[in-house]
Amino acid sequence: MTGIVDVAARAGVSVATVSRALRGLPGVSATTRQLVQDIAAELGYVASPSAAGLPTGRTGAVAVVSPVARGWYFTAVLEGAQEVLAQHGYDVLRYDLSEVETNRRKVFDTQLLRKRADGLLIMSLPLDTDEVAALHAMHRPVMVVGPIVPGISSVRVDDVEVGRQATRHLVELGHRVIAFAGGDPDDHLGFPVSPERRLGYLEVLRSAGVEPDPRLSVPAKFTVEAGIAAYAELAARDVMPTAVFAVSDEVAMGIIYAARQDGVRVPEDLSVIGVDDHDLSWLFGLSTVAQDVREEGRLAAAALVDRLRSGVDTEPSVITVATKLIARTSTAAVRT
Amino acid sequence: MTGIVDVAARAGVSVATVSRALRGLPGVSATTRQLVQDIAAELGYVASPSAAGLPTGRTGAVAVVSPVARGWYFTAVLEGAQEVLAQHGYDVLRYDLSEVETNRRKVFDTQLLRKRADGLLIMSLPLDTDEVAALHAMHRPVMVVGPIVPGISSVRVDDVEVGRQATRHLVELGHRVIAFAGGDPDDHLGFPVSPERRLGYLEVLRSAGVEPDPRLSVPAKFTVEAGIAAYAELAARDVMPTAVFAVSDEVAMGIIYAARQDGVRVPEDLSVIGVDDHDLSWLFGLSTVAQDVREEGRLAAAALVDRLRSGVDTEPSVITVATKLIARTSTAAVRT
DNA sequence: CTGAAAGCGCTTACAG
DNA sequence: CTGAAAGCGCTTACAG
Numbered sequence: 001m002t003g004i005v006d007v008a009a010r011a012g013v014s015v016a017t018v019s020r021a022l023r024g025l026p027g028v029s030a031t032t033r034q035l036v037q038d039i040a041a042e043l044g045y046v047a048s049p050s051a052a053g054l055p056t057g058r059t060g061a062v063a064v065v066s067p068v069a070r071g072w073y074f075t076a077v078l079e080g081a082q083e084v085l086a087q088h089g090y091d092v093l094r095y096d097l098s099e100v101e102t103n104r105r106k107v108f109d110t111q112l113l114r115k116r117a118d119g120l121l122i123m124s125l126p127l128d129t130d131e132v133a134a135l136h137a138m139h140r141p142v143m144v145v146g147p148i149v150p151g152i153s154s155v156r157v158d159d160v161e162v163g164r165q166a167t168r169h170l171v172e173l174g175h176r177v178i179a180f181a182g183g184d185p186d187d188h189l190g191f192p193v194s195p196e197r198r199l200g201y202l203e204v205l206r207s208a209g210v211e212p213d214p215r216l217s218v219p220a221k222f223t224v225e226a227g228i229a230a231y232a233e234l235a236a237r238d239v240m241p242t243a244v245f246a247v248s249d250e251v252a253m254g255i256i257y258a259a260r261q262d263g264v265r266v267p268e269d270l271s272v273i274g275v276d277d278h279d280l281s282w283l284f285g286l287s288t289v290a291q292d293v294r295e296e297g298r299l300a301a302a303a304l305v306d307r308l309r310s311g312v313d314t315e316p317s318v319i320t321v322a323t324k325l326i327a328r329t330s331t332a333a334v335r336t
Numbered sequence: 337m338t339g340i341v342d343v344a345a346r347a348g349v350s351v352a353t354v355s356r357a358l359r360g361l362p363g364v365s366a367t368t369r370q371l372v373q374d375i376a377a378e379l380g381y382v383a384s385p386s387a388a389g390l391p392t393g394r395t396g397a398v399a400v401v402s403p404v405a406r407g408w409y410f411t412a413v414l415e416g417a418q419e420v421l422a423q424h425g426y427d428v429l430r431y432d433l434s435e436v437e438t439n440r441r442k443v444f445d446t447q448l449l450r451k452r453a454d455g456l457l458i459m460s461l462p463l464d465t466d467e468v469a470a471l472h473a474m475h476r477p478v479m480v481v482g483p484i485v486p487g488i489s490s491v492r493v494d495d496v497e498v499g500r501q502a503t504r505h506l507v508e509l510g511h512r513v514i515a516f517a518g519g520d521p522d523d524h525l526g527f528p529v530s531p532e533r534r535l536g537y538l539e540v541l542r543s544a545g546v547e548p549d550p551r552l553s554v555p556a557k558f559t560v561e562a563g564i565a566a567y568a569e570l571a572a573r574d575v576m577p578t579a580v581f582a583v584s585d586e587v588a589m590g591i592i593y594a595a596r597q598d599g600v601r602v603p604e605d606l607s608v609i610g611v612d613d614h615d616l617s618w619l620f621g622l623s624t625v626a627q628d629v630r631e632e633g634r635l636a637a638a639a640l641v642d643r644l645r646s647g648v649d650t651e652p653s654v655i656t657v658a659t660k661l662i663a664r665t666s667t668a669a670v671r672t
Numbered sequence: 673c674t675g676a677a678a679g680c681g682c683t684t685a686c687a688g
Numbered sequence: 689c690t691g692a693a694a695g696c697g698c699t700t701a702c703a704g
Binding site: 001046047048049050051053054059061069070075076078079082083086091092093094095096112114115116224253257280283 | 337390411432589593619
């Protein structure tokens with residue numbers, strides 16, 4: 001394998017000069033630099049990250065952590081992040097927390113990740129106090145996309161506003177009996193997305209003069225199956241809504257599916273709106289509050305790269321990305 | 337940051353002993369090993385991969401390469417692969433080739449990846465001769481999932497059989513005028529998936545006594561949009577099929593969408609079958625030839641780990657994963 | 673079973 | 689502008 005000494009020998013200079021020339025460091029004559037670059041290219045030489053990382057402490061890699069391996073949202077964030085990380089020459093190390101406890105410990109093992117990656121991009125993960133402390137102890141730049149975590153920079157959407165946008169759309173269509181599907185009763189870590197979206201929902205309802213009916217709130221995690229279950233739950237209660245605001249598009253898809261199975265027409269009998277603008281949402285004609293998740297990934301990665309470059313650990317910042325209502329055919333004016 | 341010398345000092349042994357004890361190497365007394373392990377745990381010590389990698393040449397990471405950053409198929413393979421890679425302690429380095437030429441060169445830059453990763457998992461990528469040569473020159477274990485590449489081990493499904501299974505299902509439902517949507521006219525690299533699925537289609541058609549009509553074959557890449565375009569193309573021709581075999585579920589979704597927009601009922605007027613069993617296929621009632629993509633990822637990763645462990649570069653092997661017809665509601669008996 | 677020491681391939685003060 | 693040399697934190701023959 002070609003090493004720096006091969007390049008140095010061939011170029012008739014020292015390895016120090018090769019190192020400087022190739023990394024664009026000052027103090028190398030233009031001629032020498034050109035020569036070294038040419039020879040490196042000819043030999044196909046690339047510095048070994050392991051070897052370069054030893055003296056510098058830098059790995060040239062960024063770890064991207066998500067709670068589960070898949071899901072539309074996480075892959076979209078990853079795609080955006082990877083795009084800008086690659087542009088800046090960073091490799092992407094991917095971790096997920098699906099084999100829960102083991103991985104979680106592994107990821108928050110200060111030492112491990114610190115030795116593997118220069119920075120950390122964490123997706124939408126409820127973090128407990130210890131974990132936040134571990135993250136700080138890592139002394140590496142960290143960005144989270146999703147929730148606001150005290151002391152850590154993040155890219156997020158305004159979830160209360162998301163709830164307002166969705167509910168306002170339904171209210172403007174004349175709906176007054178509006179259900180909310182979202183929030184996980186098992187979630188003891190206080191993942192705030194669902195509660196905040198619900199807050200916006202409650203707020204708009206009240207300002208429309210509607211007193212929220214607790215029977216119209218049903219729990220649902222962020223899956224299609226949860227949407228199906230939420231519809232069943234709703235149908236079993238003694239008040240039927242004319243519209244439902246689902247916490248995500250996947251939940252909305254489940255609700256639409258279950259409603260149709262149940263002989264309920266969407267949107268004639270029931271309007272359904274989701275959140276995200278999932279890749280396939282348009283296929284369902286799903287109205288939604290769209291967020292540009294790839295862009296969130298890009299912004300987070302860009303901010304991370306900035307901090308990696310500058311070396312200064314700036315004040316935690318919060319970037320809020322705008323969301324936008326997209327009305328399609330799953331919502332319609334209430335029938336009178 | 338805690339290093340091996342800290343552990344050694346605290347345990348009152350040499351760094352060599354710490355190294356051996358922690359890696360489970362023989363030649364360490366049980367007492368010493370226990371002591372060292374305890375102290376390492378207490379200090380939260382983890383060996384630096386960079387430092388460990390220098391003398392050994394091993395990085396502890398596997399690179400997973402896909403042609404594009406997303407898509408249901410690729411994320412499913414990644415999920416499966418990551419699962420077993422993580423179990424065996426390998427980190428996952430993720431690359432995609434979306435910023436085409438640059439990245440492609442980067443990935444197939446023998447030296448770079450060789451210095452970054454111990455092994456390579458390549459997804460469904462048409463590889464040209466030079467690239468295959470580069471892969472071999474890397475002298476690292478390589479697995480591909482998807483196509484068969486000469487001289488490289490792979491995990492794949494039998495795409496001709498996939499074509500047979502789908503077409504046989506339609507033939508058994510009485511269909512005789514069956515279209516095929518798939519194959520990319522721009523694909524000059526000869527990516528064989530579509531052609532092979534088409535081969536199975538032609539074969540079953542002929543053995544049912546039907547002479548394939550070239551007007552019933554329309555091109556389509558692996559996207560929903562391509563499915564919509566394929567339907568339009570089909571509808572514009574002067575022979576209308578009673579069924580269509582789409583090269584993937586996403587293409588099938590597009591066809592169903594476009595057909596319904598066009599006032600054509602599925603399955604009453606048109607039966608549609610896809611391939612994959614995409615996560616959301618059941619929502620569309622889509623009949624499909626299912627492949628267990630996560631399992632393909634797992635198998636590929638397991639084979640890779642085997643070769644990484646054994647060190648011997650075994651003969652290229654090909655693992656074929658079975659596919660299975662799932663009949664749902666997008667296909668029905670032909671109307672008489 | 674254990675340790676001293678060389679070496680992996682780079683980077684970075686320090687001299688010149 | 690350039691080079692000699694120390695050092696990054698490990699692993700691995702080699703001795704004992």
